[in-house]
Amino acid sequence: MKKIAIRDSEYEPKKSRILRTKRMTATEKLFEIALPGGKSLDHEPGQFVEVSVFGVGEAPISVSSSPTKRGSFELCIRKVGRVTEALHRLEAGDDVGIRGPFGKGFSVRILEGNDLLFVAGGLGIVPLRSLINYVIDNRRDFGTVNILLGCKTPKDMLFNEEVDEWNKRLDVKLNCTVDKADPAWKGNVGLITSLIPGINLDPDRTFGVVVGPPIMYRFVIKELLAKKIPERQILVSLERHMKCGLGKCGHCQIENLYCCQDGPVFTYDKIKNLKGAL
Amino acid sequence: MQYALLKKDHLNDFISKLAQEQKVVAPVSRGFGQFSFEEVADASRIILKHIPTILPPKKYFMPQEETLLEYNLSEGQSMEAVVECQKMVLFGVHTCDLAGIQCLNIAFSERPKDFNYLIRKNKIAIVGLECNDYCDEYASCSLMDNHFPNGGYDLFFTDLGDFFIVHVNTQLGDELIEKTKVFERADKSHMDTLAKMREKKRGIFKNEVDIDHQELEPLFKKSQNSKVWDELNKRCVACANCTNVCPSCYCFDVTDELQLDLKHGKRYRRWDSCQNEGFAKVSGGESFREKRGERQKHRYYRKFLYPMAKFARFFCTGCGRCSRTCMAKINLKETIRSLITEKA
Amino acid sequence: MKKPKVAFFDFACCEGCQLQIANMGELLLDVLHLIEVVEFREVMSEKWDKDFDIAIVEGSITTEHAVERIKKLRERCKVLIAYGACATIGGINGMKNNFDLDKIRQTVYGKDYKYFATIKTQPLDAIVKVDYYINGCPVYIPEVVKVLKAALAGLPYAVPDYSVCVECKLAENVCMYEKGVTCMGPITRAGCNSWCINNGNLCYGCRGMVSNPNQNGAKDVMEKYHISVDAIKNKMDMYNTCRELKDEQKKR
Amino acid sequence: MSKRNVKINVEYLTRVEGHGNIVVDVRNGELNQCELQIVEAPRLFEGMLCGRSIFEAQHITSRICGICSCGHTLASIQAAEDAIGFKPSDQTIKLRKVLLHLENLDSHLLHIYLLVAPDLLGVKSFVPLIDSHNKVVRRALRMKKTVNDVCDILVGRHVHPISSIVGGFTKLPTPKNLDAMLNLLYGMQPDMEATIELAATLKFPQFSRDTEYVALVSDTPEYPMLSGEIGSTDGIRMNKKDYRKITNEFIVPHSSAKFCKLSRSSYMVGALARFNLNSEKLVPQAKEVARAIGLKPKCINPYLNTAAQLVECVHSLAEAIHFIEELKGKGVDYSQEIVVGIDEKGNIPICAGNGVGAVEVPRGTLFHNYEVDKKGIITKANCIIPTNQNVNSIEHDMKKLVPEILDQTDDEIRLALEMLVRAYDPCISCSTHFLNVKFVNR
Numbered sequence A: 001m002k003k004i005a006i007r008d009s010e011y012e013p014k015k016s017r018i019l020r021t022k023r024m025t026a027t028e029k030l031f032e033i034a035l036p037g038g039k040s041l042d043h044e045p046g047q048f049v050e051v052s053v054f055g056v057g058e059a060p061i062s063v064s065s066s067p068t069k070r071g072s073f074e075l076c077i078r079k080v081g082r083v084t085e086a087l088h089r090l091e092a093g094d095d096v097g098i099r100g101p102f103g104k105g106f107s108v109r110i111l112e113g114n115d116l117l118f119v120a121g122g123l124g125i126v127p128l129r130s131l132i133n134y135v136i137d138n139r140r141d142f143g144t145v146n147i148l149l150g151c152k153t154p155k156d157m158l159f160n161e162e163v164d165e166w167n168k169r170l171d172v173k174l175n176c177t178v179d180k181a182d183p184a185w186k187g188n189v190g191l192i193t194s195l196i197p198g199i200n201l202d203p204d205r206t207f208g209v210v211v212g213p214p215i216m217y218r219f220v221i222k223e224l225l226a227k228k229i230p231e232r233q234i235l236v237s238l239e240r241h242m243k244c245g246l247g248k249c250g251h252c253q254i255e256n257l258y259c260c261q262d263g264p265v266f267t268y269d270k271i272k273n274l275k276g277a278l
Numbered sequence B: 001m002q003y004a005l006l007k008k009d010h011l012n013d014f015i016s017k018l019a020q021e022q023k024v025v026a027p028v029s030r031g032f033g034q035f036s037f038e039e040v041a042d043a044s045r046i047i048l049k050h051i052p053t054i055l056p057p058k059k060y061f062m063p064q065e066e067t068l069l070e071y072n073l074s075e076g077q078s079m080e081a082v083v084e085c086q087k088m089v090l091f092g093v094h095t096c097d098l099a100g101i102q103c104l105n106i107a108f109s110e111r112p113k114d115f116n117y118l119i120r121k122n123k124i125a126i127v128g129l130e131c132n133d134y135c136d137e138y139a140s141c142s143l144m145d146n147h148f149p150n151g152g153y154d155l156f157f158t159d160l161g162d163f164f165i166v167h168v169n170t171q172l173g174d175e176l177i178e179k180t181k182v183f184e185r186a187d188k189s190h191m192d193t194l195a196k197m198r199e200k201k202r203g204i205f206k207n208e209v210d211i212d213h214q215e216l217e218p219l220f221k222k223s224q225n226s227k228v229w230d231e232l233n234k235r236c237v238a239c240a241n242c243t244n245v246c247p248s249c250y251c252f253d254v255t256d257e258l259q260l261d262l263k264h265g266k267r268y269r270r271w272d273s274c275q276n277e278g279f280a281k282v283s284g285g286e287s288f289r290e291k292r293g294e295r296q297k298h299r300y301y302r303k304f305l306y307p308m309a310k311f312a313r314f315f316c317t318g319c320g321r322c323s324r325t326c327m328a329k330i331n332l333k334e335t336i337r338s339l340i341t342e343k344a
Numbered sequence C: 001m002k003k004p005k006v007a008f009f010d011f012a013c014c015e016g017c018q019l020q021i022a023n024m025g026e027l028l029l030d031v032l033h034l035i036e037v038v039e040f041r042e043v044m045s046e047k048w049d050k051d052f053d054i055a056i057v058e059g060s061i062t063t064e065h066a067v068e069r070i071k072k073l074r075e076r077c078k079v080l081i082a083y084g085a086c087a088t089i090g091g092i093n094g095m096k097n098n099f100d101l102d103k104i105r106q107t108v109y110g111k112d113y114k115y116f117a118t119i120k121t122q123p124l125d126a127i128v129k130v131d132y133y134i135n136g137c138p139v140y141i142p143e144v145v146k147v148l149k150a151a152l153a154g155l156p157y158a159v160p161d162y163s164v165c166v167e168c169k170l171a172e173n174v175c176m177y178e179k180g181v182t183c184m185g186p187i188t189r190a191g192c193n194s195w196c197i198n199n200g201n202l203c204y205g206c207r208g209m210v211s212n213p214n215q216n217g218a219k220d221v222m223e224k225y226h227i228s229v230d231a232i233k234n235k236m237d238m239y240n241t242c243r244e245l246k247d248e249q250k251k252r
Numbered sequence D: 001m002s003k004r005n006v007k008i009n010v011e012y013l014t015r016v017e018g019h020g021n022i023v024v025d026v027r028n029g030e031l032n033q034c035e036l037q038i039v040e041a042p043r044l045f046e047g048m049l050c051g052r053s054i055f056e057a058q059h060i061t062s063r064i065c066g067i068c069s070c071g072h073t074l075a076s077i078q079a080a081e082d083a084i085g086f087k088p089s090d091q092t093i094k095l096r097k098v099l100l101h102l103e104n105l106d107s108h109l110l111h112i113y114l115l116v117a118p119d120l121l122g123v124k125s126f127v128p129l130i131d132s133h134n135k136v137v138r139r140a141l142r143m144k145k146t147v148n149d150v151c152d153i154l155v156g157r158h159v160h161p162i163s164s165i166v167g168g169f170t171k172l173p174t175p176k177n178l179d180a181m182l183n184l185l186y187g188m189q190p191d192m193e194a195t196i197e198l199a200a201t202l203k204f205p206q207f208s209r210d211t212e213y214v215a216l217v218s219d220t221p222e223y224p225m226l227s228g229e230i231g232s233t234d235g236i237r238m239n240k241k242d243y244r245k246i247t248n249e250f251i252v253p254h255s256s257a258k259f260c261k262l263s264r265s266s267y268m269v270g271a272l273a274r275f276n277l278n279s280e281k282l283v284p285q286a287k288e289v290a291r292a293i294g295l296k297p298k299c300i301n302p303y304l305n306t307a308a309q310l311v312e313c314v315h316s317l318a319e320a321i322h323f324i325e326e327l328k329g330k331g332v333d334y335s336q337e338i339v340v341g342i343d344e345k346g347n348i349p350i351c352a353g354n355g356v357g358a359v360e361v362p363r364g365t366l367f368h369n370y371e372v373d374k375k376g377i378i379t380k381a382n383c384i385i386p387t388n389q390n391v392n393s394i395e396h397d398m399k400k401l402v403p404e405i406l407d408q409t410d411d412e413i414r415l416a417l418e419m420l421v422r423a424y425d426p427c428i429s430c431s432t433h434f435l436n437v438k439f440v441n442r
């Protein structure tokens, strides 16, 4: 059998350097990564990359930094299995492989000029952070900005310092809630859905951007629809098992859509009738 | 020349001459009425009258396991994307399997392109072989409109008794003819025999299920919540045989393997199956097609509905392999019939 | 990097799985490059009475003495690998659980049978926590290497949870059922590359059952191929008897 | 002789297959106790076989012992075929002989290189040899791997062979397979020569005790391994059906293990016994090696069992090659391929009977005996393993040896005893007949 090298194969990762890491919680770690030659990733908020730890495997991870950040990008990774465990052992100076960016993100061109309501549950903040920071960096291109964050306990809160900064801004409204508080917690306690009715919004010009665990979607979307936000103005980002990122391997398929190419960001009207999407 | 003629006596010359230059694979018997494509040196082992092989010829286009990437972790990590391929002639491919290869071609040429597949594909010369009669009761090639040649080959053989009429479809096909020098010119009488055979064939091959080709897509569209899937849920044993033998299934898994020196490693791609339990499980533990019935439905929809929207063609070729091999007697034609009855 | 200390131990078994290690050829030297074997009774006289990193344990538990021994072993190691069918699922030793223990001992040893202390065969995880499983009777070297690498790196290894049929089809075998033979492939965990079927024999189920077999669907299979429940049960009783034992224990 | 006290208790004898203890107790120069105790957990195979089809017996009994699983396979098949009166074809017999020779080669290599050589080179195991004798270790592993690879081709794997079953083989080697096997075996010859050279340099302890040697014998010119009658150096010759008279299992008061004896108080089986009985039937190369290392029948130094194994390695390699070449020359008849479960249901007639398998496996003569009902279900099974037969001989050797070396240190005595036991290459994991003897905790 002959072996031929392929140039520019879609399967060939780019060797990239970890510039900085930061432990965020017991299970999440932030990585700042630079592509070779300091090339920029040129991603859209909501897109993801395939990260390789050679000898272990590859995993799809959302880009968490805003495209406005140049020269490097950030990933926030939860330790759940083989690849993510191996990733967590890496430190600044180590190399990883990067393919991508892949998929359709949140098209900022469409969001521009509109009001935004961000709803992030748990790890959902990771891809949303990319968009939030983009919006903040281009604040005057957008209308009102509401951010709702939820997680299990205060200890699981990600990006605390950044969230504080968002909170301090006058042009951003931010609300946090936890399922279970600890004595130091001063914010809300309860489900994230409980925060939505209290928000004042203009449904015609509001986009709801929702990212979180599967069960959260069903309830949050119900609330947004109750607020009369049109279906095509509700954006969600879905997680599926993925192997290639190229719309081939079949793992991420939701009916006729491939999450990796047609998503991971979808408007609600596109997927509401797809069985097993939400 | 469009059509050539090969005397049956010369088939052996054709194969052995080709085999001297490159790998030739053709259907051979595996006993128990089963066949497989295997390498041959001459025509002695080739079985012209065979039912679809256990695995379709997709195993040559997309091997069960292939290397995508080789890397070396010492000296600052280097890596190289590779494709393993080999020049070969694939002889004796039925029209259903030609259609299967076409399906794969479409799926892998869609952007982003899969060069591993495309490079390998270009090394394989395809020689088709017509079915003059049904393979067995599992076939539904007529329903899927794949019982007559429809392109996708370099040469196409039709067995007409003492000789084959050979359609030359590509330049590569022409080269095979030139190189082996065992073909003759086909004259009008030969062409008449071919036409007669085809006419007879039209009488034999009828839609195996009482539904029009065009109606298949709408049928599946409205069968989203059919009870048929619950029925399959009870029966399927999730052995994944149906997808592994399907000529148009191409799902895969990617894994890394490091050698024991912990320096050199490879990234492999292997066939995977949407019927396997963990196929659509994500890190939170949620599995999006947990029930076997849902997975079976997904399989059917990937043949009859989704590819229509995406590529405007069915991905079922009608080869009947899935029904032939199913441990639990799940039969594609029966399933379609049940859907029809239910919606009637 | 300090080499992790690895020790091999055996309980009731044929030691074939340990032999598989010696059968690796010069690959073994690569392995020995990565680990320090501190005890391996079958081929080494060295003994080790301190703690170690990885215990590779072959064999099933068939005596009270063994129960105590495996518990002590577990305390001494960080990682415990159940090695081979006897250790992972009870293995062929489990066949004796089909019998009354007194009767079967009498059959073999006559009136002296009482000298032979024995209890029902149990896999290791019936007694202690197991971190990695290497299934098979005998183990399949490529899988051993995979698990070893995972264990050394401290990364998880998941035994495939799909059936041997998957690998069997990829190997393009004529299905045993087509030959009229009852094969355990459809309910047995893959990972051996359908070793036995590739060599013309049937699968006996040495790697244990998939986690979620379709009991109901099995009926269709038997009907299609005209095989009896007994034929399947007979084969189930070879490697998979301890499964029931485990289910019983879970209920308790 | 010194009036000293020696207490040796080697718990968990290492570098043998299975668990055994040596207990020696000398008080005032008097040998009080001298035993080889077996502490293998009983696995009750003979009981488990009851109710199983003869077609499953091979699969089950090969799991008695992973080291000689091919030997158990062949003995089991022979017993089953004998019970139903089935005669295997010449081709099948040839292939089985290849398998047996491969097994012999593999097991002897393991024993010589990995288990015995460390003793003779004065280290604890082969691990230190990786540094001091890297070439030797590599050669050993390479040779073992080669034999394994050949086994993989022939029967799927060496440990618990897959395709060798009652009636024949479920997969017959293709012409390509035959070539591949031959190439592997030819390629092994230089390593074999190096092995012989190495062996010539090893010094074995001096010790002798005259005893009876038992092995298969026959009237054909072939060194009998797979078939023959049972013979002994004391002139016994019996049909294999009478194996019980030969093994004479008995219980001794000092131990609850079953012991074996024939004409004398003990007998020995294994490579040395085969050599003592059949050396003139060895292939010329093997005879040459025996001459070179000074091994002559009848040799009564049990330590030289290892030397006899080396001679047999040469013989087995040559014979394996010879039989494969024959198969290649004649061409394999593929119509003889057995379909598991089909040929056994239809083409192989089944009847009630009692069958014995007697096969020379690496450690000596292995007997399987099945009583079968008319459906081919085993109603009674008996397996007598070489090590069972040897234990008595080992103890007699130890009893003679200990007084002879009492002037040595405890450690030296212990090593001498361990080496003696290891020389027999005991395989305790397959000793189905051993009792779980009490630990001597003193």
Ligand SMILES: Cc1cc2nc3c(=O)[nH]c(=O)nc-3n(C[C@H](O)[C@H](O)[C@H](O)COP(=O)(O)OP(=O)(O)OC[C@H]3O[C@@H](n4cnc5c(N)ncnc54)[C@H](O)[C@@H]3O)c2cc1C
Pocket: A048, A057, A058, A059, A060, A061, A062, A063, A076, A077, A078, A079, A080, A081, A082, A083, A084, A085, A123, A126, A127, A238, A239, A240, A241, A242, A243, A264, B278, B280, B281, B282, B283, B284, B285, C156
């Ligand atoms: C578009 C997308 C964006 C993601 N973004 C992030 C992110 O920003 N941060 C983050 O921590 N995680 C993210 N994930 C999840 C992450 O990809 C998985 O946690 C990771 O692949 C698990 O790999 P593993 O080898 O560590 O786990 P494994 O040991 O392989 O398995 C652990 C669990 O993860 C599931 N799993 C395995 N592989 C995948 C896969 N390729 N895709 C999804 N699930 C898988 C398994 O079914 C199993 O349940 C994202 C996933 C997708 C699809």
Ligand code: SF4
Pocket: B242, B245, B246, B247, B248, B303, B315, B316, B317, B318, B319, B320, B321, B322, B323, B332
């Ligand atoms: S679905 Fe079945 S009949 Fe259709 S192409 Fe696949 S295997 Fe053949």
Ligand code: SF4
Pocket: C164, C165, C166, C168, C169, C173, C174, C175, C176, C177, C183, C184, C185, C186, C194, C197, C203
């Ligand atoms: S032979 Fe056994 S493992 Fe292979 S497909 Fe058939 S049932 Fe499955």
Ligand code: SF4
Pocket: C136, C137, C164, C188, C189, C192, C193, C194, C195, C196, C197, C202, C203, C204, C205, C206, C207, C208
């Ligand atoms: S085929 Fe079955 S019996 Fe054979 S090794 Fe695999 S799991 Fe075990």
